Amino acid sequence: MNAATPAAAGGRPRAFDEEAVLDRATEVFWRHGYDGASLSVLTGAMGINRPSLYATFGNKEQLFRRVFARYHAARVAAARAALDRPRAYAAVEAFLRASADGLTADDHPAGCLSIQGGLACAPENAGIAGILAAGRAETEAALSERLIRASREGDLPDGADPRAVARFVMALSEGHAVHAAAGATRSDLQASVDIALRAVRRD
């Protein structure tokens, strides 16, 4: 009955795997955005019918929140792994290279759910854009923390503002997502990363 209930004892067993159908839903939201992902397309891709979706996840918005939370957790983990390098330059390089690879990987739609999901939404779905923006802000905050530490350690170019560098790196990554969604290849993005790294190099 409840969306959070992981299936109690008795009763007919669920005919689908919750994580598997969330993967399919992720792809639909990613490809079409929140507004553009209709329940018909969602349930079709997920291979379940409407009442199952509503019984399991609540409604469209709660389904999206589940989808995005999973996506975002993975992204944050990857970012933290990249940032866990001893030097700022290497951390930023790892972040940008992993990001470029992820944006063009072929086991999911090109680009980034945090952006494709709904930068601009219908008035009644304005909250969705906020959820995504909060996720991106959290990633930028992780970057920022890492670079503030680098700044203390004298590991940034002279006079560089770590928060501004974090914003720059995050913005570039978001721009790469836009490019990837429009068909840019992995090597297109990596060449852009090559350029960007000149800005972070200590000289």
Add this chain to the structure above:
Amino acid sequence: MNAATPAAAGGRPRAFDEEAVLDRATEVFWRHGYDGASLSVLTGAMGINRPSLYATFGNKEQLFRRVFARYHAARVAAARAALDRPRAYAAVEAFLRASADGLTADDHPAGCLSIQGGLACAPENAGIAGILAAGRAETEAALSERLIRASREGDLPDGADPRAVARFVMALSEGHAVHAAAGATRSDLQASVDIALRAVRRD
């Protein structure tokens, strides 16, 4: 009768200014995206009713094409003006600074219609994403041409690929648009531009 007809001789005169209502439509598409902009909201903001919209512009998609063509022409003109500097560094700086200012100007929604308009759309509106991507690609091509010239003139950092630099600059600008849509300020973006310019500096 026809959408392209600029009003013939006789008959009742049009009660609204075509360019003015296009401005209002631009703002709606910008704020809500193509999928999220309903005809009710559009006609409400434009101050006309549905049949007038259909008689004048054809349908929702053709209205959007008109809106985007106007927007894009202005953007390309601004880009070309910025790029018309004798040195590549100055051209890129002017491009990025003008872009950052435009993304946070307060006479229109924050961000960029080319991205908010519809990075990811409903399946039946897939063409919209293509229109926007083509517009962005044209801007990047203008940048690229300018930098290829700079490369010939020895006006880029040693070994820099002008196309990659153009992609980098364009991606950063797109990322700034995403940031602006989420509330970044003018000075936030300009600080990011400061960082980026380190990558283009000849040393």
Add this chain to the structure above:
DNA sequence: GGACGACTCTACCGCTCGGTACAGATCCGG
């Protein structure tokens, strides 16, 4: 000054949207 024509407005079209009622299917515990 009347016939014509472009425009406006109300009211509506068929369709799809997100969301749900209800009956049948399938498991568990006793």
Add this chain to the structure above:
DNA sequence: CCGGATCTGTACCGAGCGGTAGAGTCGTCC
């Protein structure tokens, strides 16, 4: 083998979507 709980599937709901019919309004031309 039965009672109850949980899930599945069909068929449907009201609302809003993009788009239009047709009558009324207002200006131009002969």
